[in-house]
Amino acid sequence: MPAVSSVLVPYAAYLRVYEPLAAFRPPEREHWARYVRRGRTPTAQDELRRSLADLLPTPPVPVPVHESADAFVAEVDGVVCVCPWRTRLRGWLALEELSGQLPAPLLDAVLPPVVRGQAAADWERWRERHPDARPWIRTAVWQVPVRWFVLFADEEREYGPAGDSAAVLRYRTPMVEARRRIARALKALRESADSGLLSEGLVDVGKWLEEFHPRSLVELDYGGLVHALTGPQLAGDHSAADVAAGIAALREGDGESAGEAYARLVERWRRVRDLQFAN
Numbered sequence: 001m002p003a004v005s006s007v008l009v010p011y012a013a014y015l016r017v018y019e020p021l022a023a024f025r026p027p028e029r030e031h032w033a034r035y036v037r038r039g040r041t042p043t044a045q046d047e048l049r050r051s052l053a054d055l056l057p058t059p060p061v062p063v064p065v066h067e068s069a070d071a072f073v074a075e076v077d078g079v080v081c082v083c084p085w086r087t088r089l090r091g092w093l094a095l096e097e098l099s100g101q102l103p104a105p106l107l108d109a110v111l112p113p114v115v116r117g118q119a120a121a122d123w124e125r126w127r128e129r130h131p132d133a134r135p136w137i138r139t140a141v142w143q144v145p146v147r148w149f150v151l152f153a154d155e156e157r158e159y160g161p162a163g164d165s166a167a168v169l170r171y172r173t174p175m176v177e178a179r180r181r182i183a184r185a186l187k188a189l190r191e192s193a194d195s196g197l198l199s200e201g202l203v204d205v206g207k208w209l210e211e212f213h214p215r216s217l218v219e220l221d222y223g224g225l226v227h228a229l230t231g232p233q234l235a236g237d238h239s240a241a242d243v244a245a246g247i248a249a250l251r252e253g254d255g256e257s258a259g260e261a262y263a264r265l266v267e268r269w270r271r272v273r274d275l276q277f278a279n
Contacts, residue, residue, distance in 0.1 A: 010048070011228045011276070015138040015148050015205075016219045017175070018074045018081035023213035032071065032082045044223065047085055062111055063091035063119045075222045076174070076217045083111050083136045083219075092123040092136050134211050142228075142276045143269050146243060147201035148220050149184045151178040154241035161231055169222040175209065182206045188251040192258075228275050239265055241278040 021036075035041070047070070068087040074078065095116065099107065107116075127133070140148070145275050152171035160168040182202050189199045209218070226234060247262035 010141065010142045010225045012139050013144045013148075013223050014044075014219075014221045015140075015151075015227050016072065016083045016097040016134050016221065017212045018072065018076070018217040018219065019136070020076075020079050020081050020215050023216070030067070030221065032084075034083070035069075035071065036073055036080050041149065042070050044072070044221070046070075047087070048224075050089060051091075060111060060115065062115060063122065063253050064088045068222040069225045071210070074172075074217055074219075077213070079215065081217050083140065085137070089133055090137060090139070091136065092119065092126070094139070095123075108123050124128045134208065136212075140210070142225075142273050144220065144222065144225070144239065145201065146265060147198060147205050148242040149243040149265075150181055150202060150247070151205070151218055152181075152220060153177075154238055157240060159234060161235070162226075167226040167231065169226060169233055169237065171220040171240060173218050175212060175214055175218055179209055182209070184251075186249050188247050190252045192253075192255075226273065228272060237262055237268065242268075256270065 008191075024032060037236045064087055064129050066088070068085040070085050072083040072085075074083070075081070099116075102110070113177075148164075149161055152173050156173050158168070158172065182205065184197060186202050186206070189202070221227075222234075229237070242261045242265045246258045246265070249255070249258035249261060
């Protein structure tokens, strides 16, 4: 799960997949159907509060004991779609990544070795019983990975300035469009000299998306990052357009324009990442 800030707002963005009810096997499909009929579903802030609550006890609980039965809900062309939280699964995955992100002394202070060891043992046993499990939500802290923007077009951008509640910046697109854009971007990158890490990242995201129903909805949510950016920064952020422009330039053999688009993107997100080291 995302890192915890002093104001309980982790500066994290989310890539989510909402699947139609028909994608789930009968027992789970019936659960989600009943869940949707309740009419009141939790928000992203509710999910955040619950995940943070597990980190308050001593010792902390890095992975919930029980899997969440909650989900985000969206309607796509009259079809109800759900994005299960799968908080427990995501906690295990995040714990694996954390070991490579923090120095050992700091990691031991935040999560003692005995706590991590028990979580790792639980994860191994669970994975043996659920070898095909995958999360419906991916998380990135202090940034939106460039590869995520490839999935979306600028016209799919939805921005709501801060008013009585926090600002919202998100993109939503049908699964078929997300997969098509990944395929086109990979083709353009492989035909140029600028493949590298972006291609590797796109292959990873593409494989993940292939696990889901073709009529799913894909969403990029800036989440807590809206609290790290000013109103003008959010209003002027058209990162998906910059990525699309760069890929289009590569496809046309215009390396200079591709470089300019990439430079705009890198500079924008460098300023955001630098904030994590500010006082």
